[in-house]
Every structure is written in C-alpha cells, then in structure tokens.
Amino acid sequence: MSGRINKPAGKPQTPSPLVKSSAQSKRGLNTRSPVLSPTTYKSPHSAGKSLKLKDSSITSIDVLDSPTGSSLCRSLFDLEKCPCNLSQESWLIDCSKCRQYWHTKCVTLDGLSKKDYNKIVNWLCPFCYTAPVSTADFSNDASCLTCRNTKTLRDANHAFEVSAAAAKIKSVINIGDISGPSDSLLSQENSIRCIESEMKQMNEACQTDIRKLINEVCQLKTELTNLSSTGPDTLHASHHSSESTEQLLATISCKIEALSINESSITAGLNELKQSVASLRSTDPHPTVPSRPPLPPDSNPIFPVHPTRVPRTGCEIPHVPHRQIPVSDTKHEFLEQTEANELKVFFDSCSFKPESGHSVMSFGSPYQYTGSKSSSNVPPIPDILKPLLERINNVQSELYRSLYPDQPFLTPPEINSCLVNKYQGSDSFLPRHADREMTIHPESSIFTISLGQSCDVTFTERESGTESSHPCPDRSLYIMSRRSQEVFDHEIEKGSMPAGTRYSLTFRCISWTHNNSTCLIGDSNTRFLRFGSNKRGTFGEQMPGQKFWAPKLKDIDPVSCMGYSNVVLLCGINDIKESQIQCESDVADCYTLLKQKIKQIKLLSPCTKAVFVCQLLPTKDLTLNRKVNDFNRLIHFDLFPSCKDVEYVEGFRQFVCNRVLAAELSMHLDRHGRFDMLHLNRAGARVLASLIKQSVFLRVHGGVDKRRHTGRVNGRLYSSVVEARLHPSGMVDGCQEFDPTLKKKKKKKAPVLDEPAAEIINDMKKETDELANDLEDFSLTKKKKKKPVNIEELDNDKALEDLGEFDPTMKKKKKKKKEAVPDGEDLPLDNDLNDFGDFDPTLKKKKKKKTTILDDELGDDTMDSSGDTWVTSERDYTYEELLKRAVDMMRDKNPDMQAGEKKKYVMKPPQVLRHGSKKTSFANFLEICKMLHRTPKHVQDFFMAELGTSGSVDGYNQLLIKGRFQQKNIEGVLKRYIREYVTGDVPHSINSFIRVWGWH
C-alpha cells in the first residue's frame, strides 16, 4: 500500500511534492464521483502494483455505496488534507471510498509501521464507514475496514486477506455457492458484488466468444451458399462427388446448429446467474431507504440550504396534561401548640408593612414581587424561626428526592426566605396572584404555615377559570409547587376572611441566579452535561438549571420546563433513527412532534423567555445523516422563522457546518468505541456545553459581544472562546480589550440589564477603574485625564494608547507646564510655531493652548546643529532637522535619558506550571499584566498569537494555555511583548518610563 503517502505528513497545509504528486497521480486513475458504482469504480489500489493485495481479486469492488459520504467529504473538506486541518507528525491514509485523506493519528491508527501501512488495501474513513450490525459481523466483515486502532487494523487486515483468498477459491470452485450469505466469509453485500463482477467478466468473455463463433458461422454459411450456387459441376471439377458434397453440407449445417445451441446455453447460463443475483438481492437484510432527490450541488450536505418538504401534518396542539394541582400536600397540626403560641407572641411584637389588603414582613433572602413594599434590606431569619426553617428544609429535601430519585447527587434548593403575611379583621384579603417570580428557585416548593384565625385560600386555574377552595386551619401547612404557579393563581377573597388575626408564614428558596435558570431536556448526548458550579458541573454557576431526560421527542415533558427562564431541547436523533422513519415525510412527522412540544412548553410556561432548539448532530451513519439533514432543515427553515422565542443554539450550526468543528465532532462520536454512531465523548460534550452555555448566556445578557459568533475567532476554536468568555473571570473578555467606550456604554445600558449582566458590567467597571487608578500613578495618565478625548471616535489601538501607552507630546506638555513660566525668554516664536505646526498638526493645537510653554522650549531649540539661527532663515526645516529637534527636546525634558542612564525596573519572572497533561498555567499572569500596565486581554492576545494556541484566564487569575510550554517559551514571548509594546524598542509604542527590564 505504499502508493499512499509513505512518509509521515509534515504540514498538510503545504503538502510536499511527494504528497502532491502521489495524490495527483491517484486522481488521474479514478474519478472522485460521489456515486461510485461497483461496476465502474476502480480502486487505485488495483492500479499501482504496490497498492495491490497479493492474490486479491475483490479489493476494488467491496466499497459500500453511499453518495452522501462521498459528497460530504467532497464539499466539506479538502480531500488532500486531513479534515482536522492541523499539522501533525502522522501518516496520511486515504479513504478507499471518498478519497479523503486523514492523519492516521486522527483516525486512531497511529503507531502503524510502514509494513502495516503498506498492507492496508481497503480502508473506509469515519464518514464513509457504516458499522456492521454486530461485533461478530465486524470480525468477519473484513471488506469494510475501518479500525479504531492499530491492533484491530492489523487483525482486520489479516481477516481481509483470508476472506479475500477464501472468496477467490469459492468463486473458482462454484460461483453459485456464494449465494448463501450466512456461511460465507464475505458479507452478503460483498457476495453480490463479487458475483456481479464475475458475471460481468464472464459476460464479456462469452460475448466475445459468441461473436467469434457467429462470425465463423456466418463465413461458413456464405461459403456454403456460394458453393451451392456454383452448382455440382464446379464441385465436381474440384474432385468432390455430389454425394460427398451433400454430406459436407449436412455436416456444416449440423455444426452451425450445434453452435447455435452453445450460444443459447451460454445465454441460459447467464440468465441463471442473473437470477441468483436477483434472489440474493431480495433477501438483503438491510433494505435501502427510498432514494431521495440529489442535494443541490453546492449545498452543505449536513446543513443543506433548501428545505425539500414541509411537514405533512399540521401543528395542532394536543391536550396538555397539566399534572398540576394547586396544593401538592397538606400537613395538619404541623406546628405544636406551644411553638405556635411562641410564634404568635413573636409576630405580635413585629412591625409589619401594609400592602394591599394585608401587611407583610420578610426574613432571610429578600423576596421581591410585583407590588412588594419590602426593601432589599431584609433582616436575617430570626432564631425563633430557625428550627422551623430546618424542618421545612427537610420536607423540601424529601420532596426533591422523590422528584429525582435517580439523581441523588443533586442538591435540593435551600429554603432561605420567609415572608410573613398578617391578616387582621374581616376586611383583610390577599389579592389574586401567583408566586411565579423568576427569583424563586424553579425546584423550590412554596410552604405556607397558618397561624391563628383559619381561612380559605381560593385557587383559580388560569386557563379554565376553575376555582377551588383550600381551608387553612391554625398550625397547618400547605405546600404548593413552583410549577403549579404557572397554572394556578391564589388569593384570599375580599370578605372571606373572618374577624381575628391570621399570620401566614410563607417559605421559599430565593435564588437570584435562578433568575436565568435553564432547563435542559435532552437525550443521551447530554449525559455528560451537568448543572451546578461544583466540579462535575459543565455549565458553571453562571448558568444554573436542571436537566431532564428525554430519549425521544415524546418524552419531552413540558411540565418540567415550568418555572425556568430558558429551555434547551436536544432531542430527536433517537426518533429519526427508528427503522420506520424511512423517508422525508416520516422525518417531517418527527419534526412536527417537536414543534408541538415547543408549543406546549410555551403554553405552560409563559415565563419562559426562550426555547433553544439544538439541531441534530451528524452521526457516523451516513444514511442516518441524511435524515439528520432533513430534520435540521425543517428546524432551520420552518421552526426558527415561524416560532417567535424559539432560538437556535448559536454556534451549533457552525459546529455542524464548520469543517474543522465537524471533523472534531466526528472524532468525538465515539463514546462507546468504534460501534457508537451517535454519542459524543466527554470532549465533544464540553464543546456542546460551551455552545449551549454561550447561547443562553448571550440571550440572557442581551447579546453581549455578538461579534464573536463565528466558528473560529482569531484562530481559536469557538469552544475555547466560549470558555474564556464565560468563565467567571473570563467574563470580562469583552472588556479586557480595555475599550474605554465600554465605560460609557455600560452606564447607558445598566438599567436594562439583568442582574448577572449588571454584575459583569460592575466587574468590568471595577477593572477599568483599577487600571485607571494604576495609570494615575504615572504622571502621564494624569495629563491624559485632562486631555479632552472623544473616546467614541477612537479606535481600539488609539484607545489603548490613550489609556496606557506613552505619548511623548503629552509628557512634554506636562513638563512644559511646570517649567514654562519662570524661564520664559524673549525669543522669536512665530516661525517655530508655524514650522512645527506644519510638521504635526496635533502638536500645533497643543502648542497653541500652551503658548508660553512652547515659547520657552522652542526658544532653546531654534539653533540647528550647524549653529544656524532658524529665526533668521528663510528656508523650511528639513525632516531630519525637525526630527533631531524633537529628539533633543525630549532629551532635554528627560534628564535621565539625556544622561544616558536607563532606569531599571525589575519584574517578576512568569510562573509557569504544568496544568494537567495538556495545559500550561501562567500563574502570575494578571500580576504581570498589572506591572506592565497593559490589559490582560492585550497581553493574552499577544501570547495566543505568538504561541499559536488558545487559552483563557481562570478564576485564579492564571492564564491557562492549551498545550505544553516551558518557562523559557513563556519568558521569550513575554520579553517580546515588552519589547514591542512596553519599552518601545519597536515602534508599536514607546514608554519611556520603563526602560530596562530584568527578571528577579
């Protein structure tokens, strides 16, 4: 198999001449048509001598036929480069079917020796490979050689050789025997193709023979006719008796007859063969899906542009089972009499704030609701309530455990807030409402304990208007679920309250983070995704929520989504992979079900701000991928445009369409090894989590930094950008660019942002202020503050310059100010001013403002090096003269510089540590940024560009860099940064106050 590139691939981007010529020569040998007909397709392996498997006659025909796989590779990837698009020290192996090259490393075949490598005859890449039904099939099915590692490859290759040899022997012995698929070493499909090939060869051979025979017969016939027409005399003349002539004619006629019989028997034999092939086909255990119209030529096969079909059925909303009752549980005499008495005494002494129909008092986490009069300055839970709170929390835990019995690691929401209502007299009431504030944890129940006068609470089902009354006797507890609040309102009707005093103690879990809670409903691909900020959590504390299991679309429970701000749906692959889903209309029906579920969710949870729908991820199964395409198409072209508040997971599309990410994805689909067609492994799940997190985050925070919505950002993978940006400290990614305009914008935006967004803004502000304060330590910045800068007009670089970089003109100004007045000399100025002004208009302006200062300075410099007095000269300054003057002026105003002394600043060296096996930590990154007076973002970008990797600042202010780097690498980059952006050795910026740096 040395015809493949038989040396490790260096840089796939710039293939070596050998790589190129090898690939080109192959291309010349076979077409890369997406549909490779078994009869026309010829493997390159059979063409080059080194590509041929010894004694194998079937190498070129045992490739499964799947147009999508080929076209997928064709349109998505450069066939000559591995889809990873990365430079790797690895062999390149090409797929026998689609001709896509892959690094052996990328297809986990690394470690191959040249010998092994040369043995590979027929290998199918992850795009083209369709897994056999069972492990047993795989071991026998050597014709479909896609292996996850070198060992299996060797084994399979060996099996292939054996099976090929066996097939050859069988075909020689008896072609008909091959029709029995069960005992054949070859798969049934393979057998068919073998026979077809044999038939073709036989057919050709037979037809040539027959043609020869027919020609001969024709010649004989003509000859015979000629002889007959010449008559017996002529025959006689040639010494043949008439009798013998007749005999001869009879013999010839017999021979012709025999030949005809042979011809018909050959034809019959061929027909027999054809029939056996037909019978084999009819017993094919894998019927093919009805053919579909071909995709538009330039469309992306994974995410095609045009929908081909709209759903067959309408989207009527079926009846939604609410499964909600207003009061989920009641406990009579929940309080002991003594406990109740004590509480009554306590509350009698408290001062309640009047609200509509009753008065209130809050403890613990502040609970704010429409019409609430309580301030956010709420007293903590008083000691007297603490035992009660503990009991309530126990009840809450029990409820939670019973709700999620199979998820014991989940922490139940902690009840942390108590709102006490006081009803005094028969005039009191409680307006109709529902406790559906987003600050209430979606999993929190609402516990109400009644004290004193009993009364009835009325519940009304909002949709139907059905009312029910719930009696609340003294010392009793009733529990409402947070979800029931989406369905029912409750109230104490006016006039229903008896005389007397009633206290109701309502307990809830208030969680501000749950203001933006997310409910993720998904199939097994969400298995690795976890909410929570603990170690297992993939979404982090910025995205609180709950995950619900829905292997199929029918399992999506709209009730579970109630009370969450965001709903993310990742489901459908198990539906469309069902065998009964065979054509586009079946897929459309699945899509319709999804649409119905979304409608139900929105109906039940009007509080839900958005439903995010994840498109289906491509799989390793190409037939399934066509259905995935159809499903995704419908989501994109029907669901998104038609359903308001249905959003797609940003980046998911890129994830699916982007070449690199798609390749990355295909490599992640191997959670259970080579037979897993669908599942992401942990790494893939992390990418998925990032994309979901980012979308929800952006939606929640008003689309902060939408610019980043590309598959690749600054050469970094989407996921890493997401990670960086969503990280608690990386949150300031946008602001780390240190764009001064942010400050302004933030101020404008602040009132409309959600709480976490406001926090981010505050963080950003803090950082901006901190940096500004740092900069104030330097005289430069003070001046800058005075300088009126229209920050809106500044571009990033300029902004950076204004905030941190040295501006010689500014410095001058300041010093000038200090020195100007006392030393004023009576020197001619106008020429200097004008000349200088011509040189640099900005300077001119400044000079005009501070004429006296410049008078002084320029007065000193009106002599050129040759001693000419410029004031008396008519000629203009030359550029060199002006430059020299400027430098002299700088020297003059910077005595250190003039004396040739360099101020030495000593800084800490970067602390470089290994972070896990694949990352490097630059531990004192932020500290060094501060010392440099450069924004972390700026420094980070430089580092990432220099190191050619990605990274992010984590919660410990360390820069985590992907890849392994040594101390000297980081030091080198840091020195370069300092040279380029700090000390000004190169003209990016100059900063005269930092001259020489050295490590401790």
Ligand SMILES: O=C(O)CCC(=O)C(=O)O
């Ligand atoms: O007093 C009650 O029983 C109900 C109180 C209530 O609904 C509330 O505080 O939100």
Ligand SMILES: [Fe+2]
């Ligand atoms: Fe309430």
